[in-house]
Amino acid sequence: MSAADLARLQxxxxxxxxxxxxxLTMGLVPLVAVMHTRAxxxxxxxxxAVRERMTRxxxxxxxINYAVGIVTGLVMEFQFGLSWSGLSKFAGNVFGAPLALETLIAFFAESTFLGMWIFGxxxxxxGxxxxxIWLVALTAYASGYWILVANGFMQHPxxxxxxxxxxxxxxxxxxxxNSSALVALGHIALAAFTTGGVxxxxxSAWHLARGTKETELFRGSMRLGAWVAMVASFFVIIVGELQKPIIERTQPMKYAVMEDSGVAEAQRRLVEQxxxxxxxxxxxxxxxxxxxMTIIGNTISTIALIAVILLWKDWLVRWxxxxxxxxxxxxxxFIASIGGWVVREVGRQPWLVYGELSVEDALSPVGRTSLIISCTVFIAVFVGLAVTNWTLITRxxxxGPDATQLGAPEPLPDDDLPEQTPDGADPVGQPVHAF
Structure with a gap:
């Protein structure tokens, strides 16, 4: 693999x-905010009480997902200087501000609001x-917006x-x-809602099928998830189609490859330009x-619609x-969302900033050996964090709710325990052994 291929792989x-x-963060946090508001x-x-346990x-x-995920986000922007210094030199004056705002929102505002919610x-x-929790949700989507502003400039400067x-x-x-950022934000937001709903x-369906005692809690969660997944998955397809005219206008080669027609004509025009x-x-x-992305998206939309229908008379749980x-x-x-990301990023090659900066010109003057080491270390660490995250989430x-520690009342210290009664019994009349 060449140095450029290693940097791209990393x-x-x-x-x-x-x-x-x-x-998952963007899909789950507004649903948690809805649960908390209802509770x-x-x-x-x-x-x-049921809705509060559901929220917790x-x-x-x-x-869990946010705490582990934020570690992976810390190193993302550093890679612009490590492997893509040419991009920083060319476009840093433009998207440096959006990236800085995203950092301030994600790592300061969002984390602060979340910490206050956790310990509050x-x-x-x-009130x-x-x-x-609504501020956490708002800052999560604001963070996504600023990232897409920077990415939108790379797609359509x-x-x-x-x-x-x-x-x-x-x-x-x-x-x-930038239309390349705004429409993409709508598509991503709906994809996140779909992911959170699913x-x-x-x-919830797993717990109910196994006969949990928390029937009301998981029945409410299942209804919310089914309806959100059904509505969001329907509109995510529509908004996805709205991106095609933008891609056709701004990135004709990507559009030609997607539609499998006109590739030669697009190549000829780009050579002229x-x-x-x-x-x-x-x-x-x-x-x-x-x-x-298309097959999975349509399948999820269909299954979510069936799930909503089967909510009637609890057929979804009985079967x-x-x-x-x-x-x-x-x-x-998650697989569908990764597919969409690959189409967006790979489709503009060989450009890093479309029409202005190629991948080769953006690459840092870093040796192949250094890139092999950094690529191996970065991927190993990120895979380890992903495995840790999903192990904790699955566990x-x-x-179930019995293992939830968020918002659980703290045990009283010994000094705050009820005093013993003179006859050697505690306040509820049980004998207390003297030492």
Whole structure:
């Protein structure tokens, strides 16, 4: 493998693994916020207790994913300097600000709000505590927006001018309203909701099929997950189609490969614009990723619709094979999202910034041996973190609400234990042995 291939492999592997954390975070946090809101403003004490346990259970799974995932996010931006210094030199003046804002939001604002929400159980008022989880959800999507603003410039550079071999921002508004970023954000948000809904549906169906005692808790979670997955998976397909005219206009070669027509004509036009070269991206990767995303997306949408229908009279739980099918569907939502990411990134090759900066020109002057070592270490660490994350999530998901520690009341210290009565009995009348 060449140095460029190693650098691309490193960034693709680390970004792809990091994306698995991001898609679940964005999909799960608004659902946890809905659960918390319902629990906080339910008057019936029995229903409120069930909904609070529901919030704590799913909230703990979210916190695990966020805590491990944020470690993978810490190194992402450093790779621009490690392997892609040419990109930083050319486009750093343009997307440096969006990346800085994303860092401030994700690693400061979002983490702060989440920490206050975690430690606020029993300490903050109902309104403040509920507001905090909604702020976590808002900052999560704001973070995604700023990342897509930076990525959107790489897909379709706007609002800039090139001086002395470097791009300089001339229109911040054009950068913020880049259609390549905004429509993609809608598509990603709906994909995240689909993933979160499938996650809720699958785990809840598994517990109910095995006869859990937390029937009301998981029945409510299953209903929420089924409806969210059905609606989001339907619209994610529609918004995905809305991206095609944008791709056709801004990246004609990617569109030609996706549609499997007009590749030669697109190659001819690009040669006229940018000079001799091979501008055809890896067709096999694009077709495989596009087909995987499309087939899985349509399958999830169909199964989610069936799940909503089977909610009537608890047929979804009574037919155990169907319930286990919902559980088996969980990983496919992640596979589909990875497929979409591959299409977006691979499809603009050989450009890193489309029409302006090629992959070869963006590569840092780093030796092949150094790249082999860094690629191996980065991928090994990221795979280890992913395995750790899903091991913890699986363990706590299978244990159920009884193993939930988030928001659990702290045990009283010895000094706060009830005093003994004079006759050697505790306040409830049980004998106490003297030492």
């Amino acid at each position: 960034f693709a592997a680390t970004t792809g693994i990091h994306w698995l954390f991001v898609i 906080a403003y339910t008057r019936d004490p029995v229903k409120r 259970f799913w909230g703990q799974l979210y916190v 159980w029993g300490r903050l008022s109902r 403040v505590h509920t507001t905090l 706007v609002g800039y001018e090139v001086r002395d071999g470097a791009a300089y921002l001339t229109d911040f508004g054009a950068l913020l309203t 996650f809720l549906l699958g785990i 940018h000079g001799p070269g091979d501008y055809v991206p890896p067709e096999g990767w694009i077709h495989l990723s596009m087909d995987s 155990r094979p169907v319930a286990y099918l919902m559980t088996a569907m969980i990983p496919f939502a 706590y998901a299978l244990r």
